[in-house]
Amino acid sequence: MQPRANPTPARLSIPDAEAMYEFGRDLAGRLRAGDLVVLTGPLGAGKTTLTRGLGAGLRVRGAVTSPTFVLARTHPSTIEGPPLVHVDAYRLSSAVELDDLDIDFAGSIVVVEWGRGMLDGITDSWLDIEIERPLGASEAVPADAADLDLDLDEPRTVTITPVGPRWAAEGEWPRAAGPSA
Template identity: 65%
Template sequence: MQLEIDTPEHMAELGARLALELKAGDLVALNGELGAGKTTFTRGLGEQLGVRGSVTSPTFVLARTHRRLVEGAPLVHVDAYRLGSAAELDDLDIDWSASIVVVEWAAGMLDGVAEHWIEIDIRRPTGAGADVADGDEPVEPRIVTITGHGARWRDLRLD
């Protein structure tokens, strides 16, 4: 499935829509360059799940667990940027079966980690044609490609 997301608010809304489908044991892999919207997506997902604390870019930690303010599986937000392999991801001792896990910079990191997962690739405009808002980041649209892997996500729809 491919979507065009035109604002950061809509990126957060996409995360919130996906959160409605998630349960303990689910894994979401986010890929995209710096500033693509990975953390904005995760923030919307966390808000919908009702997690405690604010979801921020995981710059100084490899993984942060966000407990829920309501009953349900915690959200584990992982930054795999500094990891070298799926084995190092597995070494984080995440309780995969009891958590909803979102891994940023996940490309090539999921071999053998899970039987089913959702992969989300976010591409943003770059170059001279990209509009610039306040700051350095181009204004949307982002092209978001969502691919379900494994039987659980074969028919994923976020319409």
Template identity: 80%
Template structure:
């Protein structure tokens, strides 16, 4: 599935929509440049899953666990930017079976970790990352510019169908 998400609010809502499809044991790998909207998507996902705590980028702590407020699986948000291999990801001792796990910068690190996952790539317009170079010091997040992003969702493994239907496509204003 490939779609254009028009703005940050729609990216957040896309995360909420995807949350409705997830269950314990599901894994999402997020790929995209700084400021693409990976954390905005994950905030929406957390809201849709009704987890506790503010979803922020785990850049400096590598992983954050957000327990469910409704008895569902926790959301584990991982930033693999500083990790060098699947072995280092495995060393974080994440409960992949009982959690919903989102791994930013995790492409290529899933060998032996999972047999199914959703690969979500977020592309931003060329040159936008330079325009969004302001950094929020306490969270090390690049500020999102409110502009369209192209999102490609690729399922891997037996958990996901080969293609998604229109029910999965994000909706914009």
């Protein structure tokens, strides 16, 4: 019997930051040790908010914050589950540099922000999640850049693309999120 093909990419509309957090909590229920999630999106898109929700759903210890200055932060489980490793690959330039962080990919659930294109030789399966912010006036930079709020509570479009054999057997992803789901 041949495994099913990977589910087709799913596009979700996430209405606000609270729904992004809840999406992360829900996603945690589908993840297990060895899973890799790659998050892509502009500053303020909601990558860390989604990861905070994952942390809550996985019941990990410690506040999930952006690991920008430490590159990777490990959050141990409080319920004997796998740890959550949260990586910010923005300052990394290759899969070799990601591998040099010496992350236990097999024993952890790993979330890599800005990691698209850095998975050569790391794994053959991952979830690619792209978060898009609205285009137009909401992205306009105010005259005083100090007033720029990158975390505006506005809708986001999330595209989930399962890649590789780990996700071939998974069911379909939801097609909508938020109050109407």
